[in-house]
Amino acid sequence: MKAYVCMKHVPDTAASIKIVGGKQIDETVKYIISPHDEYAIEEAVRLVEKKGGEVVLVTLAKEAAMATIRTALALGPHRAILVRIDQTFLDSQDTARILAKVIADDGPADIIFAGKQAMDTEGMQTCYRLGAALDMPVVTDVVRFDPAEGKAMVEREIGGGEKEVIEISFPCVIGATKGLNEPRFPKLPDVMKAKKKDVKLIDLKSLNLQLDNSVQVIHLDSVSERSKAKIIGGSTGEAVRELVRILREEEKVLD
Amino acid sequence: MANIGVLIETDSTGVKIANYGVMTAAQGEGHQIIAFVMGIAATACTEILGRYGATQVIELSSQGENLAKSPDLQAGLIIDAVKEYHIDFLFGLCSSKGKDIMARVAAQTGAPLAQDCLSVDVAARTVVKPFFSGRTTATLQLNGSLVLCTIRPNAIEEKEAPVTAGAAVFSSARSNDGRLVIKEVKKNPSGRVDISEANIIITGGRPLGSADNFQILGKCADTLGGAVGASRVAVDLGYASHSMQVGQTGKTVSPRLYVACGLSGSVQHFAGMKTAKVIVAINNDKDAPIFQKCDYGIIGDLFEVVPALTEALAKR
Ligand SMILES: Cc1cc2nc3c(=O)[nH]c(=O)nc-3n(C[C@H](O)[C@H](O)[C@H](O)COP(=O)(O)OP(=O)(O)OC[C@H]3O[C@@H](n4cnc5c(N)ncnc54)[C@H](O)[C@@H]3O)c2cc1C
Numbered sequence: 001m002k003a004y005v006c007m008k009h010v011p012d013t014a015a016s017i018k019i020v021g022g023k024q025i026d027e028t029v030k031y032i033i034s035p036h037d038e039y040a041i042e043e044a045v046r047l048v049e050k051k052g053g054e055v056v057l058v059t060l061a062k063e064a065a066m067a068t069i070r071t072a073l074a075l076g077p078h079r080a081i082l083v084r085i086d087q088t089f090l091d092s093q094d095t096a097r098i099l100a101k102v103i104a105d106d107g108p109a110d111i112i113f114a115g116k117q118a119m120d121t122e123g124m125q126t127c128y129r130l131g132a133a134l135d136m137p138v139v140t141d142v143v144r145f146d147p148a149e150g151k152a153m154v155e156r157e158i159g160g161g162e163k164e165v166i167e168i169s170f171p172c173v174i175g176a177t178k179g180l181n182e183p184r185f186p187k188l189p190d191v192m193k194a195k196k197k198d199v200k201l202i203d204l205k206s207l208n209l210q211l212d213n214s215v216q217v218i219h220l221d222s223v224s225e226r227s228k229a230k231i232i233g234g235s236t237g238e239a240v241r242e243l244v245r246i247l248r249e250e251e252k253v254l255d
Numbered sequence: 256m257a258n259i260g261v262l263i264e265t266d267s268t269g270v271k272i273a274n275y276g277v278m279t280a281a282q283g284e285g286h287q288i289i290a291f292v293m294g295i296a297a298t299a300c301t302e303i304l305g306r307y308g309a310t311q312v313i314e315l316s317s318q319g320e321n322l323a324k325s326p327d328l329q330a331g332l333i334i335d336a337v338k339e340y341h342i343d344f345l346f347g348l349c350s351s352k353g354k355d356i357m358a359r360v361a362a363q364t365g366a367p368l369a370q371d372c373l374s375v376d377v378a379a380r381t382v383v384k385p386f387f388s389g390r391t392t393a394t395l396q397l398n399g400s401l402v403l404c405t406i407r408p409n410a411i412e413e414k415e416a417p418v419t420a421g422a423a424v425f426s427s428a429r430s431n432d433g434r435l436v437i438k439e440v441k442k443n444p445s446g447r448v449d450i451s452e453a454n455i456i457i458t459g460g461r462p463l464g465s466a467d468n469f470q471i472l473g474k475c476a477d478t479l480g481g482a483v484g485a486s487r488v489a490v491d492l493g494y495a496s497h498s499m500q501v502g503q504t505g506k507t508v509s510p511r512l513y514v515a516c517g518l519s520g521s522v523q524h525f526a527g528m529k530t531a532k533v534i535v536a537i538n539n540d541k542d543a544p545i546f547q548k549c550d551y552g553i554i555g556d557l558f559e560v561v562p563a564l565t566e567a568l569a570k571r
Contacts, residue, residue: 013523014523158440159452161499163441166435214366216395222391223392251550
């Protein structure tokens with residue numbers, strides 16, 4: 001089984017994002033594995049532990065992503081490919097085409113895992129575009145994955161606690177979300193081993209792909225937090241009655 | 256003149272209310288709005304969709320294939336209809352289903368797509384959407400003869416723009432290649448609305464202490480006609496299901512009222528709900544960080560305050 005995991009290197013979820021020059025960000029903050037990708041890595045590693053084969057991590061990023069790749073390799077993938085780019089934002093269609101090319105050249109893939117969405121650009125579409133580029137079926141928001149011969153039964157969250165039970169044939173793309181598994185914590189020997197694992201560097205330019213740039217970031221704006229709450233005092237009874245009055249009469253959010 | 260398509264989501268009650276904001280986003284001077292529905296007769300939707308500006312409602316129908324089993328087939332049918340009606344801007348709802356189908360349409364056509372938009376400028380082909388889990392917004396330029404976007408539920412206030420809508424059926428010959436088949440839909444026993452589309456949400460955090468205690472919130476939500484959410488800690492401790500988690504690794508919600516009970520106010524939680532219109536916090540610690548970034552606060556034990564709130568609401 002040859003499993004690929006597409007991983008994105010993103011600013012820490014708690015880091016404050018400083019906008020530089022209108023459409024860039026201060027990249028000196030701490031970076032992490034995009035949270036949903038952790039579930040993708042874990043599921044790929046479990047699959048290959050069971051069925052044998054290899055897990056290859058693929059990342060499209062600036063070279064600074066190397067540290068994040070080492071962290072990810074400690075979670076079990078056998079090797080990694082870093083496609084080095086200069087830009088911070090690359091649109092989903094271009095990203096998927098690049099990932100597809102790299103995976104096709106290195107593969108063929110039996111299965112590709114990724115997070116259902118990246119925590120920085122929140123595009124929610126790369127899995128689908130990757131599937132289209134490689135002619136593979138795609139399912140995202142996956143919370144359960146049961147592989148069988150040549151196919152898998154998966155469950156997909158569709159909101160309100162409802163789930164779709166889907167049969168999908170290999171090769172396919174699986175978009176992981178929280179609930180799929182409990183990612184492992186790397187142990188020290190895993191961290192040491194990860195340092196020696198092979199990471200192949202590919203320059204985007206060497207792939208000779210014409211980029212579309214069909215989605216461009218024009219500018220970024222920071223979102224300010226609300227100010228301090230108005231505290232409603234008095235006894236519990238008084239406070240809730242006053243709250244209901246405000247919500248109904250002033251805010252008009254209750255009928 | 257712009258030909259705008261809107262992919263409408265329906266359920267057993269008909270056109271879901273969350274579509275009204277999407278229709279509103281699509282309205283504009285010289286916009287010809289064509290609404291697409293599936294699994295429901297177009298004539299059943301003309302009145303309501305006409306009220307929000309649709310001049311035509313088109314039922315997409317497959318020739319004998321079971322659409323409900325294949326999202327790729329649904330996407331294929333939408334692509335054929337988009338061509339037939341010369342659509343240049345296609346809108347959808349950023350719900351679990353909407354974002355999945357729109358991403359399939361985008362992938363199969365190569366058209367640019369922006370998901371989870373907060374506002375859209377049709378003429379300029381720009382959208383505003385969250386980046387970095389809501390810590391920033393990004394204004395994006397979409398370039399292409401067909402561009403796609405999905406709107407965050409409840410993000411755009413609905414506005415009527417009544418016209419008379421016609422009805423028609425569109426069908427095309429596509430078949431399911433069988434590589435992806437929806438076998439079954441597992442229903443949710445609680446029957447409450449999906450949090451990502453709910454107008455009112457009441458959420459519980461770590462101090463709830465058990466799944467049983469979440470029923471205190473359930474009662475309050477039922478009185479309000481709202482949904483129940485949970486913090487990640489509450490989910491990870493098994494008090495609530497994953498589908499109820501709000502935040503960066505959970506659902507993004509934008510209700511008109513959000514009541515947070517026993518939540519500290521973490522950055523990751525706020526990533527999922529800070530676009531709510533009014534945020535109320537109930538917390539027994541007057542110094543809890545959540546009081547620094549919400550609209551109204553009650554300092555007190557949630558086990559006392561929430562039942563009292565439910566009672567006060569029931570009396571209205
Ligand atoms: C990568 C990453 C992703 C994450 N994603 C999410 C996410 O999607 N969603 C999410 O919610 N979190 C997420 N988190 C976790 C987040 O950082 C917080 O740990 C979590 O939100 C805290 O949950 P809480 O507010 O329920 O609990 P706590 O932080 O423990 O807060 C409990 C609060 O309840 C108050 N309290 C205690 N007893 C009572 C009582 N009887 N009555 C009233 N108030 C009481 C306390 O004063 C306290 O303020 C994420 C973290 C990381 C690192």
